[in-house]
Amino acid sequence: MESIDNLPALVRNKFDAARASGALTFYQTQVSILQYNDTPFQILYSPALADKPKPNKPRNPNEKSFDPFADPPADLFVTGLSTHILVLNKFPVNPYHFILATKEFKEQTHMLEEDDIEAAYACVKAYHMAGEELFGFFNSGEHSGASQAHRHIQFLPVESMRNGINVEQRWSVLADKLAEKPSMYIGIGFNDDFLTVIAMPFTYFWSAVSEDLTAQQRHSIYITLHKKAVQAMDGPTPAAGNGRSSPISYNLAITNQCMVICPRTSEGLVIKSSKGESIGPVALNGTLLAGTLLVKSEAEWDALQKDESKLEDILSSIGIRSIKKNTRI
Numbered sequence: 001m002e003s004i005d006n007l008p009a010l011v012r013n014k015f016d017a018a019r020a021s022g023a024l025t026f027y028q029t030q031v032s033i034l035q036y037n038d039t040p041f042q043i044l045y046s047p048a049l050a051d052k053p054k055p056n057k058p059r060n061p062n063e064k065s066f067d068p069f070a071d072p073p074a075d076l077f078v079t080g081l082s083t084h085i086l087v088l089n090k091f092p093v094n095p096y097h098f099i100l101a102t103k104e105f106k107e108q109t110h111m112l113e114e115d116d117i118e119a120a121y122a123c124v125k126a127y128h129m130a131g132e133e134l135f136g137f138f139n140s141g142e143h144s145g146a147s148q149a150h151r152h153i154q155f156l157p158v159e160s161m162r163n164g165i166n167v168e169q170r171w172s173v174l175a176d177k178l179a180e181k182p183s184m185y186i187g188i189g190f191n192d193d194f195l196t197v198i199a200m201p202f203t204y205f206w207s208a209v210s211e212d213l214t215a216q217q218r219h220s221i222y223i224t225l226h227k228k229a230v231q232a233m234d235g236p237t238p239a240a241g242n243g244r245s246s247p248i249s250y251n252l253a254i255t256n257q258c259m260v261i262c263p264r265t266s267e268g269l270v271i272k273s274s275k276g277e278s279i280g281p282v283a284l285n286g287t288l289l290a291g292t293l294l295v296k297s298e299a300e301w302d303a304l305q306k307d308e309s310k311l312e313d314i315l316s317s318i319g320i321r322s323i324k325k326n327t328r329i
Helices: 007-021 047-051 114-129 174-178 182-186 215-232 286-290 298-306 309-317
Strands: 030-036 039-045 077-080 084-088 098-102 134-140 152-157 188-190 193-195 205-208 249-254 258-264 268-272 278-283 292-295
Touching (some): 007 114, 039 298, 114 152, 134 286, 215 249, 215 258, 258 286, 292 298, 298 309
Parallel strands (some): 039 292
Antiparallel strands (some): 030 039, 188 193, 205 258
């Protein structure tokens, strides 16, 4: 595994300089905590994000779309690895949001390769060794919340995700809760089968990871999780080898403790006001597995504050509704 010295400091220094120079636009948010089955979810409200600049669409079918990772500006470039680069998110709602992208163009909808997982865990390890934790997420497929075709994994320092949350408000990364020991969260077990006790209204699959695993072993865990997600969707068995497309949409969460995968069937839900009027839609990406949702309109924000059952409606809409056995590998 490659070593990235002083990565938290590199990201912070680059972010602060880029924000000061105007190279990135940081969107302020309001934060509230809603509960689902006594599990806290952050709801972030950023009305200014609705006015975020959108890339120009190609004028003709032969023209390539803008690729923000092909030649990133120096103000956003953090550092380079042998096969990947680290760049800042140009339009973050969380401080110090950075992105791991392949140096050469590779498809976001293709399966992650061993060097992708290895580079991702090099970032996670760099933060962990500095006494901090990192949440990584990968969006793949039309229902996942993915917005760029160039393969990339996004990272949020966990401490920065707590911005705006009062000390007494209980919130931690959802993925790590989903992957806690069976005696704590999975509880009912026989042989290797576990039923979720504190259940999410969507199916997910998880595995613990440890620092002594090799890159090949970590990648094998990802492949196994993905296979289980495909099976849950009744999809075709993925072909072996690099450069192959995933037959499903999914989100992958990466932390120092675990990997979690959530097969996706929808990007989100159009919620309704108390008067029955349609508002939204509320769209979710991989930060779902951190326990975070982002809304861009006051109507969405107010509707969720007034009726927490709408949180369950949204969570129920994005994946496989039924909870199944064997979510742990």
